[in-house]
Amino acid sequence: MAWMHSCRQVATLLTRSMDEPLDFVDRVRLRLHLRICGNCAQVEQQLAALKSAGDELFAQGLGDKPAPRV
Numbered sequence: 597m598a599w600m601h602s603c604r605q606v607a608t609l610l611t612r613s614m615d616e617p618l619d620f621v622d623r624v625r626l627r628l629h630l631r632i633c634g635n636c637a638q639v640e641q642q643l644a645a646l647k648s649a650g651d652e653l654f655a656q657g658l659g660d661k662p663a664p665r666v
């Protein structure tokens with residue numbers, strides 16, 4: 597299935613989606629892949645957990661300072 601992302605592409609998309617919104621087509625392909633691939637679904641959950649943990653850290657530790665731009 598050539599239209600289906602590979603796991604490597606999905607990992608890249610997942611990482612990128614943390615920083616910027618994905619194209620509609622990329623989002624659809626990502627969702628499709630995550631439905632059939634347990635490995636990537638797990639990676640997504642870990643990334644999401646990491647991100648929310650990071651956000652909390654910023655909110656608590658750097659409350660009165662501007663967050664560093666990445």
Ligand SMILES: [Zn+2]
Pocket residue numbers: 602603606629633635636
């Ligand atoms: Zn996968």
